Amino acid sequence: MKHPFPFDIIYSRRKTVAIQITREANVQVRAPYGCPRSFIDSFLLERQEWILSLLEKAASSPQKTRPEIPEAKRRQYIETARAVFTQKAAYYARIMDVTYRRISIREQKTRWGSCSSGGNLNFNWRLIFAPEPVLDYVVVHELAHRREMNHSRAFYRIVESVLPDYKESRKWLRDHGDSLWDAS
Numbered sequence: 001m002k003h004p005f006p007f008d009i010i011y012s013r014r015k016t017v018a019i020q021i022t023r024e025a026n027v028q029v030r031a032p033y034g035c036p037r038s039f040i041d042s043f044l045l046e047r048q049e050w051i052l053s054l055l056e057k058a059a060s061s062p063q064k065t066r067p068e069i070p071e072a073k074r075r076q077y078i079e080t081a082r083a084v085f086t087q088k089a090a091y092y093a094r095i096m097d098v099t100y101r102r103i104s105i106r107e108q109k110t111r112w113g114s115c116s117s118g119g120n121l122n123f124n125w126r127l128i129f130a131p132e133p134v135l136d137y138v139v140v141h142e143l144a145h146r147r148e149m150n151h152s153r154a155f156y157r158i159v160e161s162v163l164p165d166y167k168e169s170r171k172w173l174r175d176h177g178d179s180l181w182d183a184s
Contacts, residue, residue, distance in 0.1 A: 003041075003044055003045075003048070004048070004052065005027055005051060005052065005055055006026075006027065007026075007027035007028065007029055007044065008026065008027070008028050008029070009028075009029045009030075009031055009040060010028055010029070010030050010031070011031055011032070011033050011035070012030065012031075012032070012033070013032070013033065014030060014031070014032050014132060015032060015091075016032070017029065017030065017031045017032070017035060017039070017040065017043050018030045018132050019043075019044070019047060019051060020129075020131060020132075021051070021054045021055065021058055021129075023058070023179055023182065024058075025055050025058035027051060027055070029043070029044065030131075030132050077125050077126075077128060078105050078125045080125075080128055081105045081123060081125035081127065081128045082103070082105050084128060084135065085103055085105065085121075085123045085135075085139065086103055088135060088136065088139045089103055089121060089139055089143065092136070092139050092140050092143055092162065093143055095162060096140070096143050096144070096146075096147075096158070096162060098143050098146040098147060099119065099146065100115070100119045100120070100121050100143065100146060101118060101119040101120050101121075102119075102120045102121070103120075103121045103122075103123065104120065104121070104122045104123075105122075105123055105124075105125045106122050106123070106124060106125070107124060107125060107126065108122070108124050111124065112124045112127055112138050112173060112177070113127075113138045113139070113141065113142045114142065115142040115143070115145035115146065115149075117149060119146060121142050121143075122142075123138065123139075123142070126180040126181065127180065129180050130172070130173070130176075130177075130180055131169075131172065133163075133165070133168070133169045133172075134169045134172050134173060136163060136169070137159075137163055137166050137169035137170060137173075138169075138173075140159055140162045140163050140166070141159055141166075144158040144159045144162075
């Protein structure tokens with residue numbers, strides 16, 4: 001099937017298919033090993049208008065400005081983030097054998113996520129523009145606080161037991177986190 005935009009497929013040990021538009025306006029499809037090309041084609045076709053609008057926006061916007069987002073679009077991003085983080089938190093909480101109370105989606109200027117002592121999780125909606133492993137890392141990081149409310153060695157051992165490559169995602173956030181403010 002021919003699509004009106006080029007894209008790269010990146011296969012990994014993930015469970016779902018996701019689309020990422022890079023700052024350079026490249027489309028990346030992240031898919032589980034063995035995912036049929038026909039599924040990826042139909043996945044892209046269903047989201048074609050959305051992808052084209054993001055590509056157009058990426059091509060026309062300057063790289064270092066922080067554009068204002070119309071409120072309707074911001075609400076849409078927040079709802080997308082709510083769906084993504086709800087799914088990921090439930091998945092990783094089962095693996096880690098922890099519980100949490102409520103998930104809130106925010107736009108914190110200095111944090112990507114947080115976990116209250118009462119077990120409420122907060123996530124920055126702008127993370128939906130980050131690579132998938134980064135989202136996983138932030139979720140696992142916050143859920144690890146359900147066992148260790150600090151950043152001790154024991155805390156990072158919990159994170160590492162779930163995501164052995166977590167340091168790559170942590171480094172990505174340090175190196176590229178500012179770009180997420182330009183992504184919308």
